[in-house]
Amino acid sequence: MNRSLSSSKQSQLLLLRLLEPQTSTVPSYSLLRHLCTEPNPPPPPPPQDEDSLITKAVQLLQAPENENSGSTQLRQLLFSSSSPSSPGLFRQIARRLNSSSQALKFFDYIQSNAPSQDLHSLSSTFQAIFELASREPNSQEKLLELYRTSKERNVPLTINGATLLVRCLGRARMVDEVLGVANELDSSLKNTHFCNVVIDVLFRLGYADYAHNVVDEMLQPNAECPPNDITGDIVFAALLRREWPRRTFNDEEIVGLVSKFGECGVFLDSPKLTQLITKLCRNRNTNRAWDVLHHVMKSGGAVETASCNALLTGLARDEDFERMNKLTTEMIQMDIQPNVVTFGILINRMCKSRRVDEALEFLEKMKGGSEGVSVEPDVIMYNTLIDGLCKVGRQEEGLSLMDQMRLNKCVPNTVTYNCLIDGFCKAGEIERAHELFDQMNKERVFPNSITLNTLVDGMCRHGRINSAVEFFNDMQSNGLKGNAVTYTTVIKAFCNVNNIDKAMEFFNQMLKVGCTPDAIVYYTLISGLSLAGRMDDASCVVSKLKEAGFCLDTVSYNNLVSGFCKKNKLDRAYEMLKEMEQAGVKPDSFTYNILISYLSKTGNFKIAHTVMRKMVKEGIVPTVVTYGALIHAYCLNNKIDKAMKIFRDLSSASEVAPNTVIYNILIDSLCKNNDVELALSLMHDMKCKGVRPNITTYNAMFKGLRDKNLLEKAFELMDRMVEQACNPDYITMEVLTEWLSAVGETGKLKNFVEGYEVSASSG
DNA sequence: CTAGGGTTAG
Numbered sequence: 017m018n019r020s021l022s023s024s025k026q027s028q029l030l031l032l033r034l035l036e037p038q039t040s041t042v043p044s045y046s047l048l049r050h051l052c053t054e055p056n057p058p059p060p061p062p063p064q065d066e067d068s069l070i071t072k073a074v075q076l077l078q079a080p081e082n083e084n085s086g087s088t089q090l091r092q093l094l095f096s097s098s099s100p101s102s103p104g105l106f107r108q109i110a111r112r113l114n115s116s117s118q119a120l121k122f123f124d125y126i127q128s129n130a131p132s133q134d135l136h137s138l139s140s141t142f143q144a145i146f147e148l149a150s151r152e153p154n155s156q157e158k159l160l161e162l163y164r165t166s167k168e169r170n171v172p173l174t175i176n177g178a179t180l181l182v183r184c185l186g187r188a189r190m191v192d193e194v195l196g197v198a199n200e201l202d203s204s205l206k207n208t209h210f211c212n213v214v215i216d217v218l219f220r221l222g223y224a225d226y227a228h229n230v231v232d233e234m235l236q237p238n239a240e241c242p243p244n245d246i247t248g249d250i251v252f253a254a255l256l257r258r259e260w261p262r263r264t265f266n267d268e269e270i271v272g273l274v275s276k277f278g279e280c281g282v283f284l285d286s287p288k289l290t291q292l293i294t295k296l297c298r299n300r301n302t303n304r305a306w307d308v309l310h311h312v313m314k315s316g317g318a319v320e321t322a323s324c325n326a327l328l329t330g331l332a333r334d335e336d337f338e339r340m341n342k343l344t345t346e347m348i349q350m351d352i353q354p355n356v357v358t359f360g361i362l363i364n365r366m367c368k369s370r371r372v373d374e375a376l377e378f379l380e381k382m383k384g385g386s387e388g389v390s391v392e393p394d395v396i397m398y399n400t401l402i403d404g405l406c407k408v409g410r411q412e413e414g415l416s417l418m419d420q421m422r423l424n425k426c427v428p429n430t431v432t433y434n435c436l437i438d439g440f441c442k443a444g445e446i447e448r449a450h451e452l453f454d455q456m457n458k459e460r461v462f463p464n465s466i467t468l469n470t471l472v473d474g475m476c477r478h479g480r481i482n483s484a485v486e487f488f489n490d491m492q493s494n495g496l497k498g499n500a501v502t503y504t505t506v507i508k509a510f511c512n513v514n515n516i517d518k519a520m521e522f523f524n525q526m527l528k529v530g531c532t533p534d535a536i537v538y539y540t541l542i543s544g545l546s547l548a549g550r551m552d553d554a555s556c557v558v559s560k561l562k563e564a565g566f567c568l569d570t571v572s573y574n575n576l577v578s579g580f581c582k583k584n585k586l587d588r589a590y591e592m593l594k595e596m597e598q599a600g601v602k603p604d605s606f607t608y609n610i611l612i613s614y615l616s617k618t619g620n621f622k623i624a625h626t627v628m629r630k631m632v633k634e635g636i637v638p639t640v641v642t643y644g645a646l647i648h649a650y651c652l653n654n655k656i657d658k659a660m661k662i663f664r665d666l667s668s669a670s671e672v673a674p675n676t677v678i679y680n681i682l683i684d685s686l687c688k689n690n691d692v693e694l695a696l697s698l699m700h701d702m703k704c705k706g707v708r709p710n711i712t713t714y715n716a717m718f719k720g721l722r723d724k725n726l727l728e729k730a731f732e733l734m735d736r737m738v739e740q741a742c743n744p745d746y747i748t749m750e751v752l753t754e755w756l757s758a759v760g761e762t763g764k765l766k767n768f769v770e771g772y773e774v775s776a777s778s779g
Numbered sequence: 780c781t782a783g784g785g786t787t788a789g
Contacts, residue, residue, distance in 0.1 A: 403781065429781095435780080435781055464781090466781055466782050466783085468782095470781080501783050501784050507785095536783085537785085539784095540785040543787070569785095571785070575786085575787050606786080610787070612789095
């Protein structure tokens with residue numbers, strides 16, 4: 017008997033512990049574990065004689081027919097003056113009852129029978145009812161119902177009851193009720209734990225503003241519920257979440273909160289600090305990131321390497337070498353060990369700034385431990401350096417570095433090969449690139465789409481479109497699929513050689529194999545088709561682009577406007593302009609220059625000038641290209657005086673300086689109109705103004721001089737060409753060969769050509 | 780750490 021009693025008592029105690037609301041974990045609220053670290057204080061254990069009273073009362077209440085025989089006993093037990101009474105007595109009885117409904121009956125019994133209506137006692141009894149209900153099936157509905165009941169009966173909530181309700185209401189997504197509980201709860205009862213739960217629930221429901229209000233209150237000086245570490249955890253975890261359904265927090269708000277929390281002695285933990293710095297740097301707020309990190313450093317918060325690395329990444333992107341150095345020095349001073357990532361960031365920055373030799377030196381120092389810490393370079397670091405070497409045309413050294421990395425037990429991976437393949441492709445050494453490709457396959461380092469695109473692009477850029485296509489097909493049958501970039505590269509290459517049919521064929525192929533085109537694929541085709549004058553096809557692609565849900569951008573509209581102009585379809589061009597306006601795509605200087613060029617070339621100088629005024633009104637300043645278009649058009653329309661007037665006006669005004677193209681237009685035009693003298697004076701003008709002639713300038717001059725047979729002047733220019741290392745093209749050679757042979761000056765021609773051979777071998 | 784693609788005008 018004794019034994020069974022004590023064992024039942026043990027199990028009761030165990031049960032009671034399990035039933036404590038703070039220890040019941042709810043799986044959907046992972047933070048609860050955190051929240052439980054500071055629960056509301058548990059009630060003190062009841063005195064021994066009270067315990068038996070509670071047991072007795074529970075027995076009476078649970079007896080099946082207690083109504084008549086038990087009620088007298090019960091009344092005596094609970095309300096006689098000889099009974100011990102403690103404020104938690106009724107709650108403890110209620111807690112041990114079988115169900116919330118039974119407990120509610122008990123509550124009613126007390127409310128109608130107790131001689132004195134002690135509100136606090138009633139509240140705490142109702143808390144027990146909430147606790148029971150929270151562990152029963154359909155707890156949400158029951159709790160909501162009980163909450164309403166408590167309001168009807170004017171029973172104030174206890175702090176634990178309110179906490180329980182807020183969680184439950186949160187799970188039921190009932191924001192108004194959550195706020196109701198928070199407002200209703202007596203403010204003297206509120207504590208930090210309760211506020212944390214409210215904030216957590218509000219954030220989870222997406223009501224960041226409401227949560228923010230609660231946080232603000234907590235951050236007031238002398239607040240009743242000052243924030244603790246858990247508050248910080250909840251708030252910053254929520255603020256740093258990637259996307260917000262209702263609103264996003266801007267960096268300033270977050271940084272403001274960080275410093276306010278800091279004043280209360282609450283700091284972000286290390287991962288969150290790193291996350292915040294990364295976010296700030298990504299938003300180009302490196303200054304603020306710098307301040308945040310240094311603020312934490314100064315206030316004695318913990319700063320780990322990862323946070324410094326995050327800031328270094330931002331500084332590296334800004335090319336802020338000064339602060340990069342400062343930060344690394346600080347790290348060493350503060351005993352924050354740089355790691356392989358830290359050095360990787362530094363080396364990457366040096367390589368990107370084409371300071372590869374410094375980066376290589378740094379690698380050696382790093383290995384030797386003279387940078388404060390000895391760190392073994394990893395594959396990423398070697399790849400960074402190999403890429404750096406390749407990007408400055410030192411791919412052979414990149415290759416040697418790959419050998420060296422092998423010696424250091426670092427295995428090259430796909431990225432290593434991709435960097436080298438790109439290096440050799442850019443250098444035009446396509447064969448070597450292919451060899452590397454074969455080598456990687458042999459080593460079972462598998463190529464990826466970057467490898468494919470690099471090689472395809474390399475071949476296309478070096479005029480080997482057919483090989484590129486063949487390679488692409490081979491890869492596809494080997495299971496390496498092309499992506500939108502691969503197709504863009506090939507389509508572009510075919511457009512460049514004016515093979516529009518092939519370009520379209522690849523576009524159709526990509527649709528067929530299920531590779532979804534992105535906007536750039538469409539833009540590429542529109543550009544290619546417009547340039548080729550295939551405006552019907554271009555319009556067809558535009559429709560497809562729109563069907564796919566993309567929009568045209570300014571560049572594409574410009575291509576189309578230009579295409580329609582070239583086909584003399586001014587109405588279609590204007591249609592495009594109208595569409596641009598409707599779509600809110602702003603015309604830029606290209607748009608206006610295209611129009612001005614077309615209008616003036618077709619003799620519509622008046623309208624061209626109207627467009628130019630509109631351009632200025634829209635805040636786009638006419639450039640040298642705009643004036644070039646007008647000058648060109650006046651020349652084409654045999655109004656060289658007008659063209660020369662614009663040129664002189666330009667020369668006297670300082671904003672727009674004539675460039676080589678302007679001079680070329682005029683020189684070409686003057687030569688063709690038998691005014692070689694004026695053309696020559698323009699050549700002289702160029703020399704004075706420091707505008708370099710190019711092969712087009714010389715070709716125009718040679719033709720003009722040939723027509724007037726001005727040999728001496730031609731020889732002068734030939735010498736200047738050699739001097740300036742301006743290479744002749746086939747036009748130059750054709751004109752000079754014909755002319756100089758006819759006048760018996762082949763020797764001069766020979767010297768001219770040899771001049772280049774000499775300067776080529778010596779340079 | 781690697782490619783990334785369409786840039787239109789005289």
